[in-house]
Amino acid sequence: MTVRVPAKVNLHLAVGDVRKDGFHELTTVFQSLSLTDEVTVAVAEDPGVEVQGEGASAVPTNGANLAWRAVEELARHVGRDLAELKVRVLIRKGIPVSGGMAGGSADAAATLVGLANLWKLEIGRDELAGIAANLGSDVPFMLHGGTALGTGRGEAIVPVLSRHTFHWVLAFARGGLATPKVYGELDRLRLEGEPPRVGEVEPVLEALASGEPHRLAQLLGNDLQAAAVSLRPGLRRTLRAGVAAGALAGTVSGSGPTCAFLCADADDALRVAAELSGAGVCRTVRVVHGPVPGARVIGGDDEP
Numbered sequence: 001m002t003v004r005v006p007a008k009v010n011l012h013l014a015v016g017d018v019r020k021d022g023f024h025e026l027t028t029v030f031q032s033l034s035l036t037d038e039v040t041v042a043v044a045e046d047p048g049v050e051v052q053g054e055g056a057s058a059v060p061t062n063g064a065n066l067a068w069r070a071v072e073e074l075a076r077h078v079g080r081d082l083a084e085l086k087v088r089v090l091i092r093k094g095i096p097v098s099g100g101m102a103g104g105s106a107d108a109a110a111t112l113v114g115l116a117n118l119w120k121l122e123i124g125r126d127e128l129a130g131i132a133a134n135l136g137s138d139v140p141f142m143l144h145g146g147t148a149l150g151t152g153r154g155e156a157i158v159p160v161l162s163r164h165t166f167h168w169v170l171a172f173a174r175g176g177l178a179t180p181k182v183y184g185e186l187d188r189l190r191l192e193g194e195p196p197r198v199g200e201v202e203p204v205l206e207a208l209a210s211g212e213p214h215r216l217a218q219l220l221g222n223d224l225q226a227a228a229v230s231l232r233p234g235l236r237r238t239l240r241a242g243v244a245a246g247a248l249a250g251t252v253s254g255s256g257p258t259c260a261f262l263c264a265d266a267d268d269a270l271r272v273a274a275e276l277s278g279a280g281v282c283r284t285v286r287v288v289h290g291p292v293p294g295a296r297v298i299g300g301d302d303e304p
């Protein structure tokens with residue numbers, strides 16, 4: 001059973017106070033992009049996880065892998081014996097690892113969808129979203145896809161009206177950033193001073209409904225950007241280079257270090273990508289669009 005699952009970018013990411021459970025209160029707008037991982041789940045005598053593709057060597061293949069934790073959570077939920085889990089998960093990475101695009105969460109969401117099909121479970125999307133939320137803040141959105149408003153720690157999702165398709169150029173960095181470290185850096189910056197905060201979310205929702213990229217571009221914002229740039233000062237150059245190459249605006253994606261540049265249309269995105277890839281400010285560039293649907297079964301074969 002093979003599932004394709006897209007990466008996300010946060011169009012708006014307002015980070016509030018630290019809660020008692022250590023998570024930060026968020027108001028965020030997610031959009032899923034046409035950059036995907038593929039996850040195959042199959043019945044096998046040798047259970048475990050295998051990872052191939054983009055950055056595969058940096059992904060754990062033991063019980064720390066979020067996709068494997070998804071296998072265990074779903075098994076527990078439906079009362080299967082954890083000692084008898086004859087499941088193999090093959091992950092083909094297209095989403096950069098530790099890139100701020102929720103690649104690990106994507107794989108967990110894809111695993112839930114794949115296994116629910118493989119095991120022929122009668123399980124609704126809402127029930128699956130509940131299990132997803134236990135796995136990580138971004139996992140429910142990765143099931144859902146499209147464009148959505150996330151609140152709580154990011155796991156409470158409401159779909160958002162988004163007209164037309166938006167065209168993006170992504171700049172992948174060398175190496176990743178650990179999400180907890182970036183949140184920690186933001187806490188530190190806030191103790192020291194007043195790092196910039198994004199505005200209200202409503203204008204972002206209005207711009208999405210208008211489908212007008214110039215309007216949306218002015219409103220892209222991410223409270224984690226200052227922290228990501230503080231940890232990786234070179235990102236400042238990347239962000240400047242994208243705009244100099246003709247993008248309408250750029251933002252650090254989630255906790256970074258991937259940068260996402262919104263472009264006026266598909267042709268502009270191709271031009272921006274060509275110029276940015278020659279600027280020497282990132283490892284590689286990709287042209288993508290959004291929104292796209294969340295985790296979806298694309299093949300019924302059960303051989304990984």
Ligand code: C5P
Pocket residue numbers: 022023024025026135136137138152153154179180181183
């Ligand atoms: O939910 P997830 O496991 O993806 O979060 C990874 C880390 O990011 C958390 O352990 C926490 O340090 C940070 N985080 C946070 N507030 C959120 C989401 C994530 O502090 N709302």
